[in-house]
Amino acid sequence: MxxxxxxxxxxxxxxxxxxxxxxxxxxxxxxxxxxxxxxxxxxxxxxxxxxxxxxxxxxxxxxxxxxxxxxxxxxxxxxxxxxxxxxxxxxxxxxxxxxxxxxxxxxxxxxxxxxxxxxxxxxxxxxxxxxxxxxxxxxxxxxxxxxxxxxVYGTGYHAAKGGQVGPGSTVTVIGDGAVGLMAVLAARRLGAERIILMGRHRDRTDLGREFGATEVVPERGPEGVERVRELTGGDGSEAVLEAVGLRPAYDMAVGAVRAGGVISRVGAPQYVEAPIGWDSLFSRNVRLAGGVAxxxxxxxxxxxxxxxxxxxxxxxxxxxxxxxxxxxxxxxxxxxxxxxxxxxx
Known part of the structure; x- marks a missing residue:
């Protein structure tokens, strides 16, 4: 064969x-x-x-x-x-x-x-x-x-489930690749009210809007985090679904999640370590979830x-x-x- x-x-x-x-x-x-x-x-x-x-x-x-x-x-x-x-x-x-x-x-x-x-x-x-x-x-x-x-659909769904997405949730999805778009679709199916998609490729984010994204943030890094916080009244999202697997995406997730929220990672991590200490997760009671779907x-x-x-x-x-x-x-x-x-x- x-x-x-x-x-x-x-x-x-x-x-x-x-x-x-x-x-x-x-x-x-x-x-x-x-x-x-x-x-x-x-x-x-x-x-x-x-x-x-x-x-x-x-x-x-x-x-x-x-x-x-x-x-x-x-x-x-x-x-x-x-x-x-x-x-x-x-x-x-x-x-x-x-x-x-x-x-x-x-x-x-x-x-x-x-x-x-x-x-x-x-x-x-x-x-x-x-x-x-x-x-x-x-x-x-x-x-x-x-x-x-x-x-890919099961992985996006796993991200949403790990993020405890439910009716009325505000969700930020990091990544406009196939998994990120599936996370948008899954979050909408689970009842999320607002879904902020962080991505800058117009053809992909347009599909993301059709799948249920309510806003698109093309900025990256600190500028992207600031934009998500502006859209959420300064607090950040209850759930952040990280569908990339690179360290900058994880850092944006830490910045975009609200106190008491959940970061759900399903992008295969291409980094060895990520900060989870006082200044990033511990002091804000942020939970880190996700994994292999x-x-x-x-x-x-x-x-x-x-x-x-x-x-x-x-x-x-x-x-x-x-x-x-x-x-x-x-x-x-x-x-x-x-x-x-x-x-x-």
């Missing part, structure tokens, strides 16, 4: 790879119909050293079950399924608590013996607990929106509104490439020529 590998920073290639095979009785093989490039895929695209060697890449996909192991029930060949970006048995104590990213028998795609999602097919460990059947046909126009359940916990909750057309999170995909052109998709996202790239193997 053909699959995507990253060799070093800036060097993504589509190459021949062995066809995936069942290794454990809990495995399934999925033929990929749709995949995509995640903003977090750009971190190794920027930083991966040559000494690490090539590795498969991609963790968001949906497709058709081709084969299942002897211990897999509830799934059969021909089923259309979506996979969250972390596989899990969905039965251990962590999974039952809604924390599938900490599953005792789970793990991440692209690890040893487990391929990536930007490929023609994927071996899915713990398939029964991981894969969710989709009640639509393979040619459904809803597939791009359903693909967002694999990661347990997307599997949210799929059944978020899917109905996609199926009935209430929401269209698939609108974040603004470019589509074939599998062989995935390197072009990385370049487009890196240059901010595309918000999020859809891949059709």
């Amino acid at each position: 053909r699959a995507t590998f990253i060799h070093e920073a800036g060097d993504v290639r589509v190459e021949d790879a062995p066809d995936p095979e069942l290794r454990e009785p809990t495995d399934a093989i999925v033929r990929v119909l749709l995949a995509c490039v995640c903003g977090s895929d750009l971190h190794p695209y920027h930083n991966r050293p040559p000494s690490d060697g090539p590795a498969s890449i991609g963790h968001e996909f949906l497709g058709v079950v081709e084969d299942v192991g002897s211990e897999v029930s509830g799934l059969r060949p021909g089923d259309l399924v979506v996979s969250p970006f972390v596989y899990a048995d969905n039965t251990c104590d962590f999974c039952r608590a809604g924390l599938q990213v900490s599953c005792r028998h789970g793990g991440y795609y692209n690890a040893e013996g487990v391929g990536g999602g930007q490929a023609e097919a994927v071996r899915v460990p713990q398939a029964q607990g991981t894969l969710v059947r989709l009640p639509v046909a393979e040619d459904s126009p809803l597939l791009p929106s359903l693909l967002t359940l694999a990661d 347990p997307a599997r916990a949210y799929i059944e909750e978020l899917m109905p509104a996609i199926l009935d057309g209430t929401v269209e999170p698939g609108r974040v995909f603004d470019r589509t490439v074939g599998l062989e052109d995935v390197p072009d998709g990385y370049r487009a996202m890196d240059r901010r020529e595309a918000l999020k790239v859809l891949v059709r193997p």
